[in-house]
Amino acid sequence: MSAPAAVADVASPRLLLAFAMAFVSAVIWGATPAATAIAVAGMEPIVAGMLRTVFAVPLVLCIALAGRLPLPTGRAAWGLLTLSGLGGFAGFTLLFTFGVAQTSTAHAGLILAGIPLLTGLGGAIVARQMLSRMWFLGAAIAISGEALLITGRGGAAGTASPSGDLMCIAATFCAAVGYVSGSRLSAQIGTWATTAWGITLAGVLQAPLLWWFTGATDWAAIPAPAWGGMAYLVVMAAVVGYAAWYWALSEGGVVRVAPVQYLQPLVSLVLAVVIFSEALSVPLISAAVMILTGVALARKG
Numbered sequence: 001m002s003a004p005a006a007v008a009d010v011a012s013p014r015l016l017l018a019f020a021m022a023f024v025s026a027v028i029w030g031a032t033p034a035a036t037a038i039a040v041a042g043m044e045p046i047v048a049g050m051l052r053t054v055f056a057v058p059l060v061l062c063i064a065l066a067g068r069l070p071l072p073t074g075r076a077a078w079g080l081l082t083l084s085g086l087g088g089f090a091g092f093t094l095l096f097t098f099g100v101a102q103t104s105t106a107h108a109g110l111i112l113a114g115i116p117l118l119t120g121l122g123g124a125i126v127a128r129q130m131l132s133r134m135w136f137l138g139a140a141i142a143i144s145g146e147a148l149l150i151t152g153r154g155g156a157a158g159t160a161s162p163s164g165d166l167m168c169i170a171a172t173f174c175a176a177v178g179y180v181s182g183s184r185l186s187a188q189i190g191t192w193a194t195t196a197w198g199i200t201l202a203g204v205l206q207a208p209l210l211w212w213f214t215g216a217t218d219w220a221a222i223p224a225p226a227w228g229g230m231a232y233l234v235v236m237a238a239v240v241g242y243a244a245w246y247w248a249l250s251e252g253g254v255v256r257v258a259p260v261q262y263l264q265p266l267v268s269l270v271l272a273v274v275i276f277s278e279a280l281s282v283p284l285i286s287a288a289v290m291i292l293t294g295v296a297l298a299r300k301g
Helices: 003-010 013-030 032-040 045-054 057-066 075-102 105-112 115-127 133-151 162-189 191-213 224-252 254-276 282-300
Strands: none
Touching: 013 032, 013 224, 013 254, 032 045, 032 075, 032 105, 032 224, 032 254, 045 075, 045 191, 045 224, 057 191, 057 224, 075 105, 075 162, 075 191, 105 133, 105 162, 105 254, 105 282, 115 133, 115 162, 115 282, 133 162, 133 282, 162 191, 191 224, 224 254, 254 282
């Protein structure tokens, strides 16, 4: 391809739209910690964690039925769907919601940046592949940043706690299990089908538990902002964010578009400062730089 043709390709309207949609998804997912914090401010974390998935079931089920998305076939495929659903849409949402209730929005957002590392590690283990030295270097830097984040209370004093941070880290492990299982299943039935049926499975399994835990809940007493945060998690994070992201990947290509997701933790930090007045301390900024640098190096490796 000649230089002018390459420039024209990069500047094509469709590619620019793909980057725009990727940016939209990064902003949507970057705001997830803030929306979760707003939700748990008005309802119990366990209720918020399950509502997020259960309320999303009707939306994704309509999409699955309207699009005639295929179901898994065979015990192995159903096993992957179970791991994907329970890891990514049950374990992650519950643990992350509990974590956000005990730590700061900035901490939660930065911890989520480590999910690609765990996903890459899990994928390599399943595929029995050896990771590169660059990956291990990046992982070491990012883990050091996570350690600094947890031990450096800094400007998040009074809102962040080691227990909350550790719950968020545990949530990233669940997400990684869900993503690795989901990626293997996606090769068989497609990404949209994997996502829709995974949310449906997790929501159906959690519905009886939700009913049990909310038997004495005074729904009318839950403030409007908490419902707004929950609506954001259900509609924007679970549906619109995925739709924008998958479209961007299909139109712009994974290699070109994927780096846009590095904006997520930055969006989380900005919202933590603007909405919750969280201070950007030196330990927090240092941890952010280390985590993002480590993840970037690992992904290149």
